[in-house]
Amino acid sequence: KAGVTQTPRYLIKTRGQQVTLSCSPISGHRSVSWYQQTPGQGLQFLFEYFSETQRNKGNFPGRFSGRQFSNSRSEMNVSTLELGDSALYLCASHSGSNTGELFFGEGSRLTVL
């Protein structure tokens, strides 16, 4: 069974640009969560989608947005990039149950110059 696939793995952008990250969940999983990982803050929850609907949202500015498609693939977008957006962005898929564990992708490492 294929795991969670995130693309691109690495990218470099400059301040003010925007970026789109993609995530393909494990087949059969209908829920996708996104996290931002930075050395000082650990993993911070961005948002969670279930069957194309945003189910939860973390405390991030409106520059951070996401969506989920009918095939459960998800994208997140960050507009007007700031230096502080440099981070590892992790996507995780799960069945949607509260008791189920998350399965993480390798992440997309974003560097903003």
Add this chain to the structure above:
Amino acid sequence: AQSVAQPEDQVNVAEGNPLTVKCTYSVSGNPYLFWYVQYPNRGLQFLLKYITGDNLVKGSYGFEAEFNKSQTSFHLKKPSALVSDSALYFCAVRGPSGNTPLVFGKGTRLSVIA
């Protein structure tokens, strides 16, 4: 809202010695608790979880964790550490009611010294 505290940024242990990585949580109602491990430049890997039942949970790679409701703790343990256990460990909690997100601690870096 639920939260997790991992009080130690770094834990050092000699190979062959027992290890403990600490975690305390705060959540309304009965918690669902998880431990994950992250190796350099990789995503997180699931180690074990506590949902209900026996307070001692066994997981991957010889790790186990003990749920203590009165102390609101879920410490990760291993009887004999390996150098290959060196990694970043995350504790996470989710509340039982509704569809709440999984909230992670800031992580504890474990270094096992040969």
